[in-house]
Amino acid sequence: MPHTNLRINQTRFLSTIDEMARIGLLPDEAGGGRDRRPFSAADRAARRYFREAAEAGGLRVRLDQAANLSARLEYDDEDAPTLLIGSHLDTVPHGGAYDGALGVLAGLEVALTLQESGVRLPFHVEVVNFTDEEGRFGYFFGSRALTGVHTEASIAAFLDAADEAEEFDDLPAMWAQVPGQLDPEAVLAARRPGDSLAGYLELHIEQGPRLEAANVPIGVVSAIFGRRAWYLTFLGRADHAGTTPMGLRADALVAAARFIAAAPERVAADFPEAVVTCGNVEVKPGVANVTPREVTVWVEFRAGTEAELDGIDEALRRLAEEVAAGPGLAAQVDARSSSHPTPMDSGMQSLIQQAADSLGYATHSLPSGAGHDAQMLAAITPTGMLFVPSKDGRSHSPAEYTPPEDLVAGANVLLHAVLALAQPSGQM
């Protein structure tokens, strides 16, 4: 097999990661981590760093109508499709060094390594930094635009939110550079047809503890979880907390507590890969000396297949009815939002697996509990994702950490997945 010995430049790659981690850094007194929310000065600095590194390496930089910034390694055949490799440089406030940045910088390193190696591929390689993955103004803004799921209304909502943001910084400056200047109609033109693409690959930190716990450096993502979210309201009766004997109460909070306490076991018993979380509770009247008459629980659950989501949905509705079966009690489900599970392309999973095998890395196949730009891309082109471990599963936190050898392993597997895609046995 050709190019078996090709490796990324590990010194350059790790120093790129380090330099990017310093952009937008917050002092410890201010909570630490970094703040590269989209359109902030730090976001612009991160984009400038990416642009300069790409141009210095001979890649062609491109800014699309949704402010997605990419670096292209182009071959002679203009009509060849493009393999996208991407993620995002924006962070949440107090974000970690790797969430998003790893995928963009590993993509850049892969493109630079390919450029230097003289390897010729039957597709262009384009490394994309997607706009606002973290949803400061709208989740997956950039990848939604590229995959064509935006409407003028959804773009206008995003731009309105950006205009209203108090800490709104450099949007006008960025505006001027973006083709179409982020006009809602112009943003629609950021759409890329699926037949112009050879696929999409994304390297990301796991943001969970499974790989670390198993001491395995590479995760092959099987699917991105779908999610359903409910407001689950229990209705009871407000009674005087001193004068109403225990046996005569219809306490909505006791019913809600029985639900919250039992839900994890119910789900774990039949759906071991899935997760269920109650993130908040609202109690009315919410005073010390009156039994709660109305309690709303924020419930969400996630799983890798629609069948699992359906099964959990049914099990949790049954549980809610059970705990609210007493006199004076009732339960109401208000389904708020849902997203479908996104299976990763089986061919791409095989390529990642094959690349890891060829480099001697152990792998785990696992679902992604978090959302990623890959979710959007999967709708229009064969999409694969790979994970490297997250220490203690921490992310969206200054404590986010992945050991350098795992970062390098991830980038090399990404490189070899690209090479494998170019082989006759690959998908091309």
Place this chain on the structure above:
Amino acid sequence: MPHTNLRINQTRFLSTIDEMARIGLLPDEAGGGRDRRPFSAADRAARRYFREAAEAGGLRVRLDQAANLSARLEYDDEDAPTLLIGSHLDTVPHGGAYDGALGVLAGLEVALTLQESGVRLPFHVEVVNFTDEEGRFGYFFGSRALTGVHTEASIAAFLDAADEAEEFDDLPAMWAQVPGQLDPEAVLAARRPGDSLAGYLELHIEQGPRLEAANVPIGVVSAIFGRRAWYLTFLGRADHAGTTPMGLRADALVAAARFIAAAPERVAADFPEAVVTCGNVEVKPGVANVTPREVTVWVEFRAGTEAELDGIDEALRRLAEEVAAGPGLAAQVDARSSSHPTPMDSGMQSLIQQAADSLGYATHSLPSGAGHDAQMLAAITPTGMLFVPSKDGRSHSPAEYTPPEDLVAGANVLLHAVLALAQPSGQM
């Protein structure tokens, strides 16, 4: 036994109750019930009604330095002690017709009946309307003043709260009439020494469902519940709700829910008369997609004896430790406030029992889960309380209701308890 056939004037009594119920009435569109918060125009109107009815019946009206308004039936011997009968005319917003008012108006009816009957008692009878029992500006303000538990600081705090109240109405007008004009130092002089008193009696609606459920018209109160209140905080870890497998979480809300769900059974098993209530829950960070790292539960429990309170305290601390025994979890009890149980005087309980027996009314001995002015009075003089039924246990609500025959039964038992107290077999 003398005066066996004496009865209150039931027509006058019930019309007094009806007329008082109309003072401060709110239209149904505004939530109904009545609003006689202390120092409001409605409170002053209620006081005026009480004053005029007392004076018309030949009683002597007295306003003390804490704005407690009373009507005295005085006998020749100036040095005789005074039997107090009381409760309060103030209400919560949207209050019912009976909570408080029943005790004052039944006391007034008893005094008028005694006056008309020519019965001579070895003590003066003084019917008291205590100021701000419901705690608009400070719970039990009037009965605390009369029993001497106030300090200048606690009085100043009350007056400051009154000054700051947005809906503050007639305080300045009332001020001018009160001896000492509600100056903190003057209010201290409202204190009445225990040896000037022959006892205290209070008739009140149960505010709970026990008497109605047992179809019994008279409750002999054994004790007023003591109460302990906690902020019970569960500490866990904030994890990503999508990426953290169920088995690796330390979810503070699941621990809190297990506590809330199990606490009622734990308490009911060993302390059948006691009550425990979780009235509110505060969740941090309280968002849909992060497992809760800190959950504070507002816990309160009440019981009729200190030994029961101690036992429940221990059982609930043990339960909190049990549910927080998992890795990464902890529980912390922050005891916020407590009040001691107040046993009713056994002699007064016997007199009430004896009076009910002589009138042919069935009785139940039961603790009071709610607080009453009687709690304060018990510290300085033999104190007894009796209850009449509350439909569905409702109170602090326009739905508060007690059938007229039960109101009359309560007033007649109160009358005969007073008569019994005057007998050689009584406490005097």
